[in-house]
Every structure is written in structure tokens, then in C-alpha cells.
Amino acid sequence: MKKKVLATLLAAAMTAGVLAGCGGDTAQTPAAETPAAETPAAETPATEEAPATEEAPEAAAPAADDAIANLIAATTGPVAMTVWASEEDQDLTTKLLDQFKALYPDVTFEITLGAESESTAKDTVLTDVESAADVYAFADDQINDLVQAGALQEVVANYTYDVAASNVAGAVEAAGVDGKLYAYPMTADNGYFMFYDASVFTADDVKSLEKMIEVADAAGKKVAMCVSDGWYIYSFFQGAGLQLSLNDDGSNTCTWNAAGGTDVAQAIIDLAANDAFVDMTDEEMATQIAEGNVVACVNGTWRAETAQQAWGDNYAATKLPTFKVAGKDCQMSSYSGYKLIGVNPHSKNLGWAMLLAEYLTNEESQKARFEARGLGPANNAAAASPEVQSNPAIAALAEQAAYATPQRVGGKYWDPAKTLGQILASGNPDGTDLQQLLDTTVEGITAPIE
């Protein structure tokens, strides 16, 4: 009996201990958060005051200085922030962060830099918005979802420069939803075009895809494109004048199965039937370019370095070529995209986060990003600099821009489009009726959002 009492007591003591442990934790957490939580409250006036910048553009500079001064004055204690930048951007961002800290020597910063690719930022941020980074980079096609989930702070005021006026119009449009600005444009090069080896192709050859394939075939080399991917296969259908657009509710409108659709599909099958035209992923392309098998490819600025290393002085880039649809030459279209930096509204140091986002995307930072990684700036002044203008990849992108459309498409698009690409690239092995194939694809693309 005595033992039982003892056991019960012990069990009770342990349970109490566990509960006390929890209690201690919950009690501690808010306490630890309190000083930080005070900061946004104190900062709000500073952010509110900033609209002065917009109202009185002529007095912009002093007003902005005031806003920053207010922000500094309202800051007590260290400013802790997390920044997410893509893996390749780490070195540059570290440098920029150091410069940013040096700008405000009176403030103690505790900035943590995390790695998160722009292409997957949405998925990671939306897993738990509250614990996501204060400032993060993302690709512009994710903006609708991010805004809907309340993961982006609206940019109502600027501290150091006018974001809307100093970036290219397309980028500003891409950074906004319903006319409100939600992010800071960082680069304007998230699109694709044609890279080629000038020792194999002449400037005339690269005007038509058929000609390119012919030349490559004669040289025993390959032209590569990632046909089995919605992002790239869009260029054929859009180029032939078929439509794909995003509806307000997040579903898509698609006319790929309308008249002429089967001709495009047949054209892709015909292209893919050539041995010299290969469907491969971006990663594979990098290897094959380095190996010397691929002498031309449809890809974006992120592959510029690989191509330049492999082809040396013969490295060249231009707009996408034309391709034959039912005997007629059609210019291939493309997606144009931007990379943006957004601020998390759950940030505990909202004012600082916005100032930092501004800094990471200002003219100097965009220039530095171009110099370090060859990424096309969205900033007007930076884009107009002679170094940027003379970069072949950026020039090609600018040439392609006339045929490009901004990437506005709902999530239902990707999988059916990819499947279509796979089937067409492998030459329609089951012999499915092309109209039926397109009907199925369009049905998948336009499926309502449940």
C-alpha cells in the first residue's frame, strides 16, 4: 500500500513537473517577445508619416530622411530580421547586408540570411507565414497567391527612392495586384530566349528553328529545348496566336484546342522527330553544353555563364526563332518574368524590413547584382547603363520582349501542359488523335479551382 501511495505521488510529481515545464515555456515566450513586439507599435507612426513622400514629390528627399530619422529614433534595442535570398544570391546579399548595416551605424542589426530559391519561395512562405522571413525574394508569378494569403506588405510609401517611378513599367505592374504595389522589383530577366554557338550558326540561321535544326544536324550537334515543361511549351502555342490567360478566381482560360491548335501540336511533333532537336531539362542542358553536344538552346540568363564558358568568344544570344505551323512561319512567344523582393506583414520590424527591401533593390544593388551574376536589372537607370546594354543575354531578352507576355497563369496549368509536352516531344507514341489530346489538355488547364 505504502508503495502504491509513493508511486502515485511520484507520478503526480512528474506530471506536475511536466506541466510546470510547459507553463514555464509559455510564460517565457511572451516575455521574450515583448520588447520586440513593442517595436512595430512604436514604428507605425514612422511608416505612417512616410506617405508624405508620395504627396509631396518635390520635398521627397527631406521627407524621406525624416522618415528614416523617425525610424531610427523609434528603434530601441537590436533589430532582428531574417532575409531569404536564393542560393546563388548568397554572397552578393551578404555583401549588400553589410553595406546596409554600415549605413545606419547607430542601430544594432541582427540580420540572419537564409537560403530559399525564388521559384519555391511561395510554397515555403505559405507553409507558415508567421515564421517566414521578414524580407524574401520570389518570382512574380507567385504574387497573387502571396497577396491573397496576406504574406506581402503593401508598399504604400518609400524611404529612399520612388519604387514605382524608377523601375521599368512591366516590373512595377508585375509587382502589383489590383493597382496596389506589393513588392520591390529586383531583376527583369526571368524569361527565356535562344543561346547559340556562333561558330556553328550564322546570324541568319538563328532566325528560323527549322534552319537551325538543319545546320545543327549537318554539324552533328544538337539544338535543345525543354519542350516537356509548361513554361517553355507556351512559346509555341502563344506564338501561333492561341490564348492562355488567368481568370480572377485563379482558374485559366485556354484556347489551345481551338482551330489551328492541332497544327501547332503537329509542328512540335515534327520538330521533335528531328534527331538534332532534343527535349532536355535545364540541368541536363548545362552538362550537354559543357560537353559540346548542344550548340544552341532555349534558356534564360541563369545559363549564360555555362554557355559563355563553353563557347568562349562564339557565345551569342538572340530572340527566339520562328517555327513553321502548317507551312507558315510563326514567331515563338515566351514568358517574361521578374524577380521581386517582398516584405512579410508579420515582421516585427516592419519599417526596417521595408527599408532593407528598398536597399536590396535600389539602383546600386541592382547594378551590383548584374555585375556579380549577369542578371538584368529592373531599375531604369541601371538597365540603361552601357555595360548592361552590351550584355548579349540581356540584349536578346530585350529583343524577345516584343513577343513575350507576362507570366500570369493559374496553378492548374503546369501539370497538363507538361504532360502534353512529354507526349508531343516523344512523337505522340500512342497515336492519340491530336484534337482529342488537346481537348484533354485544355480540360485539365481550365479545370475550376476547387
Added chain:
Amino acid sequence: MKKTIKSVIRHLVLLFLSVVWLIPILWLFVTSFSGYKGINTSHFFPETWTLDNYAQLFLRPDSIVQYPRWFWNTFVIAAFSCIISTILVLMVSYTMSKTRFPGRKGLMSFSIILNMFPGVLSMIAIYFILKTMGLTNSHLGMIIVYSAGAGLGYLICKGFMDTISTSLSEAAKLEGASQATIFFRIIIPLSKPIIVYTVINAFLAPWADFVFAKLMLNSGVATDWTVAIGLFNMLGKSMINKYFSVFCAGGVIIAIPISALFVIMQKFYVEGITGGSVKG
């Protein structure tokens, strides 16, 4: 003659199976010595050989690849979870196997049913609970989660303890031994093989876990990660061409602690199983 043919066929089948099993591992191993950093599927063996990938892994950590740090994080998490889970499992098994108390059967069935409930389903709930306690992005939180439910997985261990004759513990009890004495002096020394099994299992689960770690360690800061997340991250679209062979090197290294643990424990394992069978 017939025998030879049969033996040849058998060996061919075995050869085929071993090739199927070993080729991926061999590929991982040789690629880890490749001089080319990206992925290259046009050759099985690398064109240039180098030890640089291993050097990069350990000597030149950058903002993305923090291998020594990941290794240490994972090791600490796995080691502590392993110790705690093993203790819990042994305690529960002993209680269920060697003691009798009201509600024992019901409790056993209840815990088995609870254990069958897939943990993945409760992951989001666990995440938010830990978040309110400030334990996300913390290794302590991960250790708690990995070891907390361990006691429910007592079934195999209890089954083993059931085979240890009750007369042993009864005899000890008559001599005046307490439950603790019976547990430490009699049951534990006789349960070596099952302890080894429990230790290896309890170590492997957190060591190789990806899903839960990915959910918990979401700060994006490379120094917080475990090896599984770090290696996964190295295969990202923008990273794979710079880090693939380094990834392979990381994959080879990750096998070392598991193999070491197994080699150390193996002695007891084999001994225990044969010892047990003799007792019959």
C-alpha cells in the same frame, strides 16, 4: 551436369540482383570522386578523379553547404533521441511484460492502436503546438518529438522479454530484490540483442528523417539544418550543377555513423540471437 546448370542459373540470378542493388550505390560512390561538379549521365565513371568534393564538404563550408555543422546537428539530435527512446521503450516493455496490474491489457491494446496511427497526420498539429512553445527551429523540439512517442513502440521488445523465464524474476523477488534490481540486474543483461535492435532503430529514425525536419527547421538558415535537409537543398534546381558530386560525397559520409553503430552493436546482436536459441 544438371547440377552445374542449376548452379549457374542460380548464380546468374544472384548476380543480376546484386547488380541491381549495388549499381546505384556504386554510382553514388564513384561520382563522389568526380572532378566535374554537376550531374553527368553520359558516363558511369567520372572522367577526372579528385578528392576535392570531400575537401569542399569539410574544409570549405559556404553559406549553402555547412556539412560539418549539419553532421553535428543531426548527430546530437539522433544521439539524444536514441538514448531517450531506448530508455522509454525498455521501461514500458518491462512494465508490460513482467508486472501485472489492473488495466494492463487495455492499456497495451490502447497504446498499440495509438502507435498505428500514422504520425505524419499529426505533423501539422505538432508543428503548431511546438510553435506556441517556441520550439520550432530548435533541436530540442526535434529531440522531444522524435523520442516522445517512443514508449508506444514497445511491442517487439516486450515480446522478447516475455521469452525470459518468469521464474528468474520470481526467484529474485523471493530473495528480496526490488523491481529496479530485477530490471537492471536480470532483465537488462538478458535482453542485449533487443536493446541493440532498439538502439539502432531509435538512432536511424531521426538520423534519416526528412519530412519532419523539413517542416520544423524552416528558417532557411543553413547552420540550423540536419544532413537530410542540407543534402536535399543541394539538389535544388539552381544548385545541382555546382554541387552534385559534393552531394554524393555527403551521401557517402552519412553512411559512416550508421555502419559504425552497426559494427559495434553487431557483436551483441549475433551473440544474443544465438544465445537465445540455445536456451530455447
